[in-house]
Amino acid sequence: MSVGYTWVQWNRHKRVYDAVMVAGAAAYIAAFVVVSRATWTADHALSDEILLLRALGSCAIVLLHLILCIGPLARLDARFLPLLYNRRHLGVMTFLIALTHGSLAVGYYHGFGVLNPLVSLLTSNTNFLSLTAFPFQVLGLGALIIMFLMAATSHDFWLRNLSASTWKRLHMLVYPAYVLLVAHVALGALQNGRGPSAWICLGLGVCLVVGLHLGGALRELRRDRGHPVVNPVEDWLDAGPAAGIPANRARTVCTRGGERIAVFRHDGKISAVTNVCAHQGGPLGEGKILDGCITCPWHGWQYRPGDGRSPPPFEEKITTYQVRIIGGRVQVNPRGLPPGTPVQPALCEESPDA
Amino acid sequence: MAIETARIILFAAGAYLTIGVVVAAVFVIAGVDSIDHAAKGSPWSFRLLISPGAAALWPVILRRWIDAARKPHR
């Protein structure tokens, strides 16, 4: 959480994460170069620059597939959450690899000529209406600009100073960037290869990304169903039996407006807060109460269940909701209170949790 | 795209980024503390890390910076 910025809040996990991702990318690039060199030899060898830019470009799109799969995987199975924890470093590394690919491509294909390389990039092919001749490079440039904006604003400073919603919207641009890159590859490199294997790889990648996102969305849709309004006058929501919520865990309910509320049971009491973490919008309802604080499953940001405030010296606040227990069932007032508002927890009838 | 159009676009992008680099340089040295108190006394590595974003999003930064200067008590 944000008390005094540093460039990276290093811990053991981030170091291991970064070491694995750098080693993985290096293994990819090395394997690509070695196999290409072994396949095409002597006079048939590929130019060094072209080999390198192909290795880097294909590495970047493989990594982008990984990045896009991590989110839904973590939603489907919480054991993938460690991959989400430092995903921003994976994103920054992918941008740097893509930037090197783009710089090599512009320098090599558009340099050494009668035009400024960037002018050549924008003007040497204007067949926008042709599928076979489409200037695929500008698609890559568009994706690179988005990836730059995402990498440049990945620090929590930006999250706080652009506002969480603007930051989130900016980072959702990863999906348009993905579409641009798939088109960049399909209209470019894939039209230059032999055989269908690269097409099959891209097809599998797109199916994986789309399939996992659909799977994650379906699961959330199913979870959001079935929280009836208990009293049409008051509009309070039924959140199910209090005893059914595991100790120090939450049940997530969804309002008719589509907002999710995390209803926590802690120390024999029930409290409700928004499901959306103030940090990156992580699902607090999938979190846990640790050291008396709701702990977000994504990056471990913490809030007190009684008032939705981070423990001092941190200053983050989240929306809280009124709760009550009637006949052993939890009811939640769907009208959220201003972030950080203290709310009296509802007391469970049975003995406090162990 | 005509070559002249491309030159105009690139000139505009270059001018935007040049202003951005200047704004970012001054901002990370002298302005960041005033818009976000968590940045007070932060190390140069953090300031360097946010400078590409500040150069790209300089109109946003400039607006927040001016707002913070107008409302020093906030």
Next chain:
Amino acid sequence: MPDVVPSKASREDGFYVGYLPVPGGVRTFLKRVLPLVVCVVVVGALVLARSQRDPGGAAWDSATVSASGRLVATPYPALLVNDRGDGRPGTVLLVETGKHGLARAEEFHNHRVTVSGRPLRRDARFILEVDPGPDAVKSLPDDPSRPIPVIIPLGRMTLRGEIVDSKCYHGAMKPGDGKTHKECATLCIAGGIPPLFLTAGPQGETTLYLLADPSGGPLSPAALPFVGDPVELSGEAATLGGDLPLLLVAPGDIRRL
């Protein structure tokens, strides 16, 4: 009294928090999954590397060589040599360093010269990247027994293939043709590098034509959007002597396939 759950509770039911030790179950899961992910990534590298096509057998020599013959500056700078190595006359296209045509060839048009440069070879043919120094092209005494070359028409033909730039195709870039090379080839030809038309015969054998405008000058800039694409074109085949036929094409006679 506030409820206090010790942090180690996160380990009991596998709840992961980045700044706390990784719970045992999650650790075991990661130890199985991460090597699998890295393996999939590396297998992806192998498959994608193998999916590249043969760039063709071409080489760019680092040693300088000299060639003598009659220099023609139009439609593109070329040296017509009496013996290309097998006793038959040959055509050696001449280019500058980078993506530039040999503009200095103008002053030597129709002269007998010696040219020094670095050869780019593909199959039995080579072109020369002329050395940048002022002595790289030197005039020789004229041989009046050799006629000044003129373009002789051979008949109209329609062919399918790809317009490439002669320098990259001969080994400056490998591959120097196809979709990803399209814009580089466009820049090369716009800079004066001679354009070639690459067409495959019924048995897959490759034939090359030097492209030029029907006026006998360089290919019209209006043809540039078709560079690097699969195209069909119609034009007048011709010869200038040497072993590289010409194809005189108007941009209106080029059609993208």
